Amino acid sequence: MSTQIPKQTDESSETDVDAEVASKGDERRDEKRRRAAEERARRQAEEAEKADDDEETIELKVFRYDPEIEGKQEPRFDTFHVPFTKGMTVLDALMYSRDTYDSSLTFRHSCRQAVCGSDAMFVNGGQKLACKTQIADLEEPIRVEPLPHADVRKDLVVDLEHFYDQMESVEPYFQTNEYPDGELEEQRQTRENREKIKMSTRCIWCSACMSSCNVAAGDNEYLGPAAINKAYRFAMDEREGEDIKQQRLEIIEQEHGVWRCQTQFSCTEVCPKDIPLTEHIQELKREAVKNNLKFW
Amino acid sequence: MHEHDVIVVGAGGAGLRAAIAAQEAGADVAIVSKLHPVRSHTGAAEGGINAALRDADSWQDHAYDTMKGSDYLGDAPAVEALCQESPEEVIQLEHWGMPFSREEDGRVSQRPFGGLSFPRTTYAGAETGHQMLHTMYEQVVKRGITVYDEWHVMELAVTDEDDPADRTCHGVVAYDIQSGEVSGFRAENGVILATGGMGQVFDHTTNAVANTGDGVAMAYRAGVPMEDMEFIQFHPTTLPSTGVLISEGVRGEGGILYNEDGERFMFEHGYANNDGELASRDVVSRAELTEVNEGRGIEDEYVHLDMRHLGEERILDRLENILHLAEDFEGADGLTEPMPVKPGQHYAMGGIETNEFGETAIGGLYAAGECACASVHGANRLGGNALPELIVFGKRAGRHAAGEEMGEAEITTGKDGDWEAADYEFDVAVGETGGQGPAAADGGAVATDPDGVLEAEVERAKARIEDLLARKGRNHAEIRSKVQKTMTANVNVFREEGRLEETLGDLREARESYKDVAVSDPSRTFNTDLIHTMETRNILDIAEALTMGALARREFRGAHWRKERQERDDENWLKHTLVSWNDGEPELWYKPTILEGENKTYEPKSRSY
Numbered sequence: 001m002s003t004q005i006p007k008q009t010d011e012s013s014e015t016d017v018d019a020e021v022a023s024k025g026d027e028r029r030d031e032k033r034r035r036a037a038e039e040r041a042r043r044q045a046e047e048a049e050k051a052d053d054d055e056e057t058i059e060l061k062v063f064r065y066d067p068e069i070e071g072k073q074e075p076r077f078d079t080f081h082v083p084f085t086k087g088m089t090v091l092d093a094l095m096y097s098r099d100t101y102d103s104s105l106t107f108r109h110s111c112r113q114a115v116c117g118s119d120a121m122f123v124n125g126g127q128k129l130a131c132k133t134q135i136a137d138l139e140e141p142i143r144v145e146p147l148p149h150a151d152v153r154k155d156l157v158v159d160l161e162h163f164y165d166q167m168e169s170v171e172p173y174f175q176t177n178e179y180p181d182g183e184l185e186e187q188r189q190t191r192e193n194r195e196k197i198k199m200s201t202r203c204i205w206c207s208a209c210m211s212s213c214n215v216a217a218g219d220n221e222y223l224g225p226a227a228i229n230k231a232y233r234f235a236m237d238e239r240e241g242e243d244i245k246q247q248r249l250e251i252i253e254q255e256h257g258v259w260r261c262q263t264q265f266s267c268t269e270v271c272p273k274d275i276p277l278t279e280h281i282q283e284l285k286r287e288a289v290k291n292n293l294k295f296w
Numbered sequence: 297m298h299e300h301d302v303i304v305v306g307a308g309g310a311g312l313r314a315a316i317a318a319q320e321a322g323a324d325v326a327i328v329s330k331l332h333p334v335r336s337h338t339g340a341a342e343g344g345i346n347a348a349l350r351d352a353d354s355w356q357d358h359a360y361d362t363m364k365g366s367d368y369l370g371d372a373p374a375v376e377a378l379c380q381e382s383p384e385e386v387i388q389l390e391h392w393g394m395p396f397s398r399e400e401d402g403r404v405s406q407r408p409f410g411g412l413s414f415p416r417t418t419y420a421g422a423e424t425g426h427q428m429l430h431t432m433y434e435q436v437v438k439r440g441i442t443v444y445d446e447w448h449v450m451e452l453a454v455t456d457e458d459d460p461a462d463r464t465c466h467g468v469v470a471y472d473i474q475s476g477e478v479s480g481f482r483a484e485n486g487v488i489l490a491t492g493g494m495g496q497v498f499d500h501t502t503n504a505v506a507n508t509g510d511g512v513a514m515a516y517r518a519g520v521p522m523e524d525m526e527f528i529q530f531h532p533t534t535l536p537s538t539g540v541l542i543s544e545g546v547r548g549e550g551g552i553l554y555n556e557d558g559e560r561f562m563f564e565h566g567y568a569n570n571d572g573e574l575a576s577r578d579v580v581s582r583a584e585l586t587e588v589n590e591g592r593g594i595e596d597e598y599v600h601l602d603m604r605h606l607g608e609e610r611i612l613d614r615l616e617n618i619l620h621l622a623e624d625f626e627g628a629d630g631l632t633e634p635m636p637v638k639p640g641q642h643y644a645m646g647g648i649e650t651n652e653f654g655e656t657a658i659g660g661l662y663a664a665g666e667c668a669c670a671s672v673h674g675a676n677r678l679g680g681n682a683l684p685e686l687i688v689f690g691k692r693a694g695r696h697a698a699g700e701e702m703g704e705a706e707i708t709t710g711k712d713g714d715w716e717a718a719d720y721e722f723d724v725a726v727g728e729t730g731g732q733g734p735a736a737a738d739g740g741a742v743a744t745d746p747d748g749v750l751e752a753e754v755e756r757a758k759a760r761i762e763d764l765l766a767r768k769g770r771n772h773a774e775i776r777s778k779v780q781k782t783m784t785a786n787v788n789v790f791r792e793e794g795r796l797e798e799t800l801g802d803l804r805e806a807r808e809s810y811k812d813v814a815v816s817d818p819s820r821t822f823n824t825d826l827i828h829t830m831e832t833r834n835i836l837d838i839a840e841a842l843t844m845g846a847l848a849r850r851e852f853r854g855a856h857w858r859k860e861r862q863e864r865d866d867e868n869w870l871k872h873t874l875v876s877w878n879d880g881e882p883e884l885w886y887k888p889t890i891l892e893g894e895n896k897t898y899e900p901k902s903r904s905y
């Protein structure tokens with residue numbers, strides 16, 4: 001997994017833009033290569049020594065299930081041994097297991113950098129994004145399971161339809177009646193207001209929060225932390241007008257809205273983007289109360 | 297069977313914008329995507345959107361910068377469309393609620409970016425793509441546009457007349473990843489490909505695992521040429537261990553590159569005496585690798601990007617996301633130490649040949665975004681020009697496909713205009729390997745009857761899947777890995793004939809191996825083994841065409857550097873590379889670049905920064 005510099009195979013293939021610079025560079029490079037080789041040899045010896053004491057491979061216990069394949073219809077755990085490399089993440093280990101041992105091992109993943117939100121799973125008993133969870137930080141054997149409180153489709157893949165439905169139920173789109181007059185005019189927004197909504201706009205729809213929430217587990221109609229956060233993102237945006245804010249507060253005040261939250265902070269703890277979800281829910285509760293008083 | 301007026305394949309920035317535009321123009325539109333829209337890789341774009349929004353700036357200056365950045369391989373009608381329409385598209389996004397970073401007076405912020413004569417890169421922190429993607433998906437939800445997510449599009453339903461110019465596209469065949477169902481999607485008006493990048497052709501890339509160039513390969517096999525595929529952007533600042541992108545915004549805000557000796561090499565070694573770190577991306581990538589090759593790299597692999605002097609407040613305000621990425625994926629704390637960076641595959645300037653409305657050589661088939669080549673980026677894309685391309689050309693393709701009258705295109709497609717055959721003999725065989733199996737030629741060769749072609753393609757796709765599941769053979773992963781390794785080793789920032797030929801040989805072997813490919817997971821439920829196996833076929837076709845173009849182009853232009861001739865050769869090479877599949881016998885040909893704009897001609901000048 002690295003970009004290789006084209007290796008010079010023989011003398012004649014050297015770049016000859018500036019022979020002097022090149023030859024100086026060569027000398028230096030050779031010297032560095034010698035130094036690097038020595039350093040590598042030393043490090044390898046060190047690591048080999050360490051490997052005698054430590055495990056050089058890591059043990060991964062992965063949940064397996066496939067509704068239509070005999071032998072996988074009963075959920076089970078498969079064990080994979082993966083050679084450890086520095087910086088290895090749970091996603092790296094899963095990909096290695098799939099590409100090396102069992103190509104039917106199934107999990108969602110795409111960007112590998114914690115922005116697509118595809119690979120939330122249950123790792124050693126916590127909701128994590130596999131791509132940003134370092135193996136070195138985990139106790140072995142590492143237990144990898146699909147997100148709790150969602151139907152399992154296969155292996156680590158869960159059904160997200162319900163999550164998407166909740167997200168889309170809060171009118172998750174910008175609404176305003178007023179735009180500036182000029183043809184190429186943006187609406188104005190203060191830095192403070194942008195800062196206020198900033199964290200809420202970072203949601204990547206991974207559904208880790210929903211999976212961690214006891215209330216959502218017991219009440220299937222509960223909007224859940226992510227959807228309420230989405231509502232917060234718009235309700236707090238000063239570019240939307242007051243009447244629209246009113247409408248938004250009505251949505252989150254519904255029976256299965258903000259008042260269901262029992263401020264257990266589990267959503268906030270698992271959020272891979274550090275969104276203060278519980279605070280946002282609490283703030284919406286306060287807004288709703290203030291708003292109701294206004295109409296008394 | 298599903299039926300809509302317009303089918304959009306892919307749900308990233310270009311796909312979503314195309315769908316919104318088609319719907320606004322009155323079409324019944326549906327999006328078919330192998331990922332749920334919010335998973336698309338547009339979300340990983342960090343830096344920003346170039347748009348001439350301010351009085352002191354102008355679209356003409358933006359166009360000039362873009363043509364210069366393209367090393368005069370951009371086509372002026374497309375470049376000018378990008379620069380003229382980007383401002384209104386940015387304002388449109390703002391009116392859809394996109395949370396841009398703001399100035400004191402409440403207007404959207406803009407910052408300097410490489411190769412730009414004015415700080416016109418509009419941004420939302422270092423997560424501009426994420427905000428743009430989510431903002432547009434919100435609008436898709438608002439409009440109730442149908443999205444078939446986790447449906448992998450396998451092939452296009454294109455008629456099989458001899459001349460690709462006579463062929464027409466009538467829909468797509470897709471595989472439901474969740475259930476294993478194969479279904480046809482009939483498009484009354486048009487199919488828009490918006491499948492994004494093809495970074496998985498390489499093994500050190502900023503691209504997502506899903507970026508396998510599916511749309512490019514499908515269009516290619518159906519008869520649309522791939523254009524300028526040899527022009528691959530290697531981003532100068534990616535994290536060495538994973539390829540995760542560190543935004544150009546870091547350098548835009550004042551970040552500095554140092555070699556092992558602590559020298560600010562962009563200046564001290566004369567790579568870009570004026571612009572330094574903010575020279576065009578290809579210039580900076582080559583400078584970094586030259587430093588490493590000459591022994592001044594750190595651990596013989598990378599250089600340092602230092603932003604500590606910007607101060608914690610400014611970093612947290614404008615580049616906070618970078619701190620998280622460096623910490624999570626490289627263990628580096630950008631506030632207290634420099635970050636290790638090296639060049640990594642980032643963007644494909646080339647792609648499906650289109651005109652400035654997104655039309656391809658095949659009737660009813662469009663392309664927009666990174667998978668397309670209009671061309672706005674030519675031989676090198678400027679930072680901040682990808683996101684505006686998605687929205688400007690996504691919108692254009694959507695409107696055109698929905699039937700809006702948009703006038704006569706100036707850019708020709710296929711062999712409609714001037715063209716010349718390549719004068720190049722490849723030592724290695726290319727194209728179809730012969731015989732049956734998953735590597736056998738495919739494309740539009742099933743029916744000429746517009747009504748029957750979709751059904752026929754569905755049947756063929758079903759047979760292909762049954763075959764892949766039933767046969768015994770080798771796993772695709774080793775083939776894919778071999779392709780990625782040879783591409784990264786030999787078709788990288790520095791290119792030379794012998795090594796390119798070596799890669800073409802490796803690709804031939806990979807094609808032969810692919811004849812024996814098989815899927816070992818027999819399940820119809822979420823069979824990613826099957827999806828990845830089909831993607832690997834696409835990677836193979838693209839890698840081959842890319843390498844062919846790189847071998848034949850014996851000059852140094854933009855991102856394409858050739859050891860044998862280290863200078864731009866306008867006399868012989870001021871032209872686009874095209875590769876046509878021709879039902880299994882790839883053909884290399886060329887067409888002229890269009891330098892005549894609306895009111896001016898962009899005369900090629902030396903590109904120094």
